[in-house]
Amino acid sequence: MSALKIENLSCSYQKTAVLEALDLTLNDNEIVCLLGESGCGKTTLLRAVAGLQTELTGKISIRQKVLNDEKTYTPSEQRKIGLIFQDYALFPHLNVFDNVAFSLTNKLSKTEKQQRVDSVLSLVQLSDMSKRFPHQLSGGQQQRIAIARALAYQPELMLLDEPFSNLDQHVRFQLINEIRQLFKQHQMSALFVTHSKEEGFAFADRIALMQAGKIVQIDTAQKLYRQPNSAYVADFMGQSNYIGVTVVDKFSYQGCFGLLGSNSVIEHSIGKQLRLLLRPEHINIVPDLNGLAMVKQVDFQGALQQITVQFNQQIFIVKHSNHCNDCLQFEVDDKVTLTVLNHDFVTFESETNTE
């Protein structure tokens, strides 16, 4: 059974389409990240699932219960979802206990309420903070309380709207790990919005990359990085170099790096011109006094050096290890030779090619 199913969902604002015929399925116990630039519609999609976006067409169901379609609109308060906000949205007039107990109705006895609050507070490791007020907590603690408050409601689905972006770098990734483990232990399905791919990599099982109201690719982080289905996805997921290549036969391309042998059968016709994606780590760089390439810029990046190289009237970004004392150090104007390392090649239609 799917935790969440979105079918053909569209939404427009002042005649501009924000979401366009969007489909998405979230499996049980799965965390999916909606990733994309500002204004791509990811928050609108989250709000639509939460029932906070009313002008919609399409269908939204949680655990096969239809919440939104042509005839149905279930208000937010009846959807049984836990929504986590970027600004935590803790009620400043209530202490931690009352914040966490906010959704617990009077049908529960005082002891039951206490037990429920205690159990979720211990899950987020803040049992001793129940008397404090939100302003007395750090950002990370506030976000844990917000998660505890949502968990106390026993939601069927968690929605997280940029929940980590207000936190410091070191707190952020520690909290991401903890919450991911927590969700996995409790078999919680979650839809998570962010514009940071690093957060998406760390938190989600699958990433749905959005562009202009559509999901352009949905898959694991590794697949999105290594096998992007478009140059947009490739560029969004990491640094990219492109070279023009021609298909020579079923297993090789010809380009500025010479003949490149493919690990799999090339499905394009022989003679077809394509753009081949080269990540910086797929290019090897060696000093060579007779080399045809020249170093234009070197940037120190801790464990790596990022080297900008001009070769064949084109600029390439290359990464080189920096972690040992005797590692090669490159300098501007050094002559070098670039070679392509063996990997699963990814090609896109050439911009001039309309096959």
Added chain:
Amino acid sequence: MISKSSYLYKLLPWAVTCILLCPIIAIFLSAFVIDESGSFSHLIDTVLLTYISNSILVILFVVLLSILFAMPCAWFVACCDFPSREKLQWALMLPLAMPPYIIAIVYTDLLDFTGPVQLALRELFSWQSIDDYYFPDIRTIFGASVILALSLFPYLYLLLRSAFLTQSAGLFQAARTLGLSPIKAFWRVSIPLSRSAMAVGVSLIAMETLGDFATVNYFAVHTLTTAIYDTWLELGSLTTAAKISSMMLLAIVVLISLENYSRRKQQVYQRNSNGSVDLRFTLTGWKKWGVLGFTWSLVSFSLFIPIATLVYYAVHYFTESLNDDLINYTMNSLWLAFLVAILALAVALIVNFYQRLSPGFAAKSAIRLSSLGYAVPGTVVAIGVLIPLTSFDLLLNDFLLSWDLPPVGLILSGSLVILVLGYLVRFSAIAVGSVDSSLVQVSPSLELASRTLGNGPIKTLWRVNIPLIKKGMLTAFILVFIEAMKELPAALLLRPFNFETLATYVYQFVSDEMIEYAALPALMIIALGLIPFIVVNRLLEKKR
């Protein structure tokens, strides 16, 4: 986020808005009604031009004097450091609680031929009669303007002080590093940046001046406001009074537009503010004494001297002043102000929650329209509520008579209903604004969190919004309470027969020049205004 069936959410705020707007529409329409009595055309032929020119002159003088008083004070308090600065920033606000007609009677008493100032001068220089020396007459347009400016300058002071405080310190620092002295930097950076605050303050003061009745009437300066009062109470011509009111409304519309335009600009100028506290420079020597002399003299003239004079008279005439009338009228004022403040708060909650529940153009319009009354002078509002309510009463009585039923009389226009409605039209805006400004500080995500945690919109308002805006609600209540305690022109025109408030009671003694009897009730008005004023400011400071 409201379900489509919930028409009540929309109906109630619009009903409230329509009631509050009705008097203003009535005034607007009255401009097109033909005046059959001919008194308006008579007014045009005779004194209307004088009234208009007097109104313009008073406004001009008051504005100029207020700038002269407020701008240096605001700058000294915001940007300089000198002894008693913190006390002064408070003291300079307090004259707002002083009704100008009370300051007027005090200075008339002090500066008259028989007053202590001229007496002392005559004794000092052995002058025998008025022909032996020149002493300026306070009962002139300029005299009235000085009195009004003494009571109104804090509006401008408050706006300019906050403009100076919130201007980006970086800009001032940049000017200093580019070689400008603090004073030059102030003239070339701070003053141009506070132009919009100045425009807002000036338009507020102009509106208050245009609306003043008691002070100008006491000094026998005939303005448009006194003309309305005279035509209605003495000539009995509601149409003429309404026509003059519509002229004033036009002036108010111009001033509001100026204010709104300037407020929008002010927001741009005050972005990225980080306070200029660190940049205060310490005053020493003659500069320090000059600043202390100027600022504390202003506080003395607008606050200490009037209060001391009133205390002197109140003590000397205590037994004559403390009577049943005083107690009854104080109680009248208190419960009237309380009732109006509660109702205004209800109006504020209704229209603001409407906007919160279904944000959009319609809700914004409801807030704007329900707040229109704030700028309209009490006299104009009074005429505005008189028109529809007297028409209603007349129609009702005609209807009853046509069915051979006994007439009920002036059940709305002759009762307290009209007074309460008049006050509400005038003061709801204060409550609406105050509730609005605390509601916008409640992050929308708090409401969304509550909604997704199983609470409907009304429950969310009750459990999340209301607890978070309690201080804003209290502020709204107190501000309306203060205004309702002080309000005079609307009370004079709308009060039912034999009903007095503290303000009308004081004004009666003021117009009879009996300062000795006016003193104690006047001090009551000041105290009942000052104490809540201090409470509100403490609340607002804590909120920051």
